Amino acid sequence: MLDLLIKNASLPDGRKDMDIAISADRIVAVEPNITSGVEVGKTKIIDAAGHLVSPPFIDPHFHLDSTLSLGLPRLNESGTLLEGIQLWGELKPDLTAEAIKQRAHALARWSIARGTLAIRSHVDTSDDRLLAVEALLEVRKELAPWIDIQLVAFPQDGYFRYGKAADNLKRALDLGVDVVGGIPHFERTMEDGARSVTALCEIAAKRGLLVDMHCDETDDPLSRHIETLTAETIRLGLQGRVAGSHLTSMHSMDNYYVSKLLPLMREADITAIPNPLINITLQGRHDSYPKRRGMTRIKEMTAMGINVALGHDCVMDPWYSFGSHDMLEVAHMATHVGQMTGVSETRAMFAAVTENSARVMQLPDYGIEKGKYADLVILQARDPIEAIRLRPARLFVLRRGKVISTTAPVTAELDLAGQQETVDFLK
Numbered sequence: 001m002l003d004l005l006i007k008n009a010s011l012p013d014g015r016k017d018m019d020i021a022i023s024a025d026r027i028v029a030v031e032p033n034i035t036s037g038v039e040v041g042k043t044k045i046i047d048a049a050g051h052l053v054s055p056p057f058i059d060p061h062f063h064l065d066s067t068l069s070l071g072l073p074r075l076n077e078s079g080t081l082l083e084g085i086q087l088w089g090e091l092k093p094d095l096t097a098e099a100i101k102q103r104a105h106a107l108a109r110w111s112i113a114r115g116t117l118a119i120r121s122h123v124d125t126s127d128d129r130l131l132a133v134e135a136l137l138e139v140r141k142e143l144a145p146w147i148d149i150q151l152v153a154f155p156q157d158g159y160f161r162y163g164k165a166a167d168n169l170k171r172a173l174d175l176g177v178d179v180v181g182g183i184p185h186f187e188r189t190m191e192d193g194a195r196s197v198t199a200l201c202e203i204a205a206k207r208g209l210l211v212d213m214h215c216d217e218t219d220d221p222l223s224r225h226i227e228t229l230t231a232e233t234i235r236l237g238l239q240g241r242v243a244g245s246h247l248t249s250m251h252s253m254d255n256y257y258v259s260k261l262l263p264l265m266r267e268a269d270i271t272a273i274p275n276p277l278i279n280i281t282l283q284g285r286h287d288s289y290p291k292r293r294g295m296t297r298i299k300e301m302t303a304m305g306i307n308v309a310l311g312h313d314c315v316m317d318p319w320y321s322f323g324s325h326d327m328l329e330v331a332h333m334a335t336h337v338g339q340m341t342g343v344s345e346t347r348a349m350f351a352a353v354t355e356n357s358a359r360v361m362q363l364p365d366y367g368i369e370k371g372k373y374a375d376l377v378i379l380q381a382r383d384p385i386e387a388i389r390l391r392p393a394r395l396f397v398l399r400r401g402k403v404i405s406t407t408a409p410v411t412a413e414l415d416l417a418g419q420q421e422t423v424d425f426l427k
C-alpha cells in the first residue's frame with residue numbers, strides 16, 4: 001500500500017504528468033497514472049496540478065555560526081570582506097553556545113520553508129573555546145530528522161597565520177566535524193597559502209575526509225591556490241572529494257592561464273562552489289570603473305563539465321545584510337551575473353542548487369527515482385526556468401515521505417474598474 005501519491009507532477013528533467021508513489025520514507029515508483037497500491041482513505045493524495053516537483057534545494061556553502069547576527073556588535077560600514085572578518089573577530093568573544101544554537105535553529109526553519117533540506121556549513125575553528133563547533137554539532141544532531149547538516153572545520157584566521165589554528169582544527173575534527181576547510185589566500189604569504197593547502201589536504205587524506213576550502217576569495221589575479229589544490233588532490237588521490245569555494249580570483253586571471261587551469265580542475269574532479277550573492281557584493285570593492293563582477297567563471301566551467309554547485313554563504317551576518325536562505329535567489333543571481341541565459345545554461349543553474357550540490361556533499365539516495373528518499377519540493381512554477389524567474393512559493397516540502405512545510409499559492413486579486421482578475425505570474 002502507498003502512503004502518499006503525488007499526481008500530475010512536472011519534473012526538472014522535462015517529464016510532465018508524472019505520478020510519484022511513496023511508501024514510508026522512499027519513492028517506490030515514478031510513472032504516469034499510478035493506480036496500484038492506492039487505498040481509498042488510507043493513501044494521501046497530493047495533486048501537483050502540473051507544478052514542478054523537484055528534489056530539495058541543497059546549500060553547499062553556508063556559515064551557521066554567524067548567521068542572523070547582523071548588527072552585533074555593529075554594522076559593517078565599508079561593506080568589505082576584510083571589515084566583515086574584523087567585525088566577526090569583535091563579536092566572537094561575546095558569543096555564547098546558546099545564542100549560536102538559537103540563531104542556527106531559526107535559520108534552519110527558514111531553510112525548510114524554502115525547501116532547502118541540506119546545508120554544508122563552515123564553522124570557525126579560530127576560537128580556542130570551540131564554542132561554535134560544539135554548538136553546531138548539537139544543532140546537527142537536533143535537526144537531523146528534517147535537514148542534513150555537514151560541518152567544515154574552517155580556520156577563519158588562517159591555518160598558519162593564527163598560531164593555535166592547527167591544534168584547534170585537529171580538536172574540531174576529533175569532535176566529529178565532517179570536512180576539512182582552509183583559507184589559503186588569507187595566510188601571510190603565497191607560500192604559506194600553498195603550504196596550508198598541502199597540510200590540510202594531507203589531514204583529509206589521512207582521516208578519509210572531504211575537503212572544502214575558501215579558496216582565492218580575492219580580486220588578485222595572481223592568487224592561484226586553486227592550482228595547488230588541484231595538484232594536491234591528484235597527488236593524494238582525493239579526486240571527487242575536494243571543493244574550491246568562491247574562486248573569485250579566476251574572474252580576474254589571465255585567459256591563457258585559465259585555459260590551463262580548468263582542465264586541471266576537471267582532471268582532479270574538483271567541485272567549484274561560487275557564492276554569487278556574496279561575490280557580486282564583496283568583490284571589485286577596490287575598483288573604480290569599470291568595476292569587476294568578481295564571480296568565478298561559471299559559464300566556462302559548466303561548459304567543460306566541471307561540477308558547479310552554488311552556495312548562499314551568508315544570511316544577515318557581518319558580510320551580508322540580506323537574504324532569507326532561498327537557494328532560488330542564489331540561482332537567480334548566478335544566472336544574471338554569469339550571463340547563464342541560454343536554456344541549457346539556466347537549467348544548469350537549477351541543477352547547481354539541487355543535484356550538483358547533493359553530489360559535492362555526497363548525500364545518499366538523493367533524487368526523484370525509485371528507491372531514493374522521498375525528499376521533495378512542490379513549487380508554484382512549472383519548470384526550472386520558471387522557478388528561477390519567479391522564485392515562487394514552495395507549496396509543499398516533504399522529508400522522508402512526510403509533509404513538513406506548506407505555503408499557500410501566492411496570487412494577487414485585481415479590481416480593474418470593477419472587473420475582478422486573479423494574477424499568479426504564470427504565463
Ligand SMILES: [Zn+2]
Nearest residue numbers: 063122214313
Ligand atoms: Zn564562506
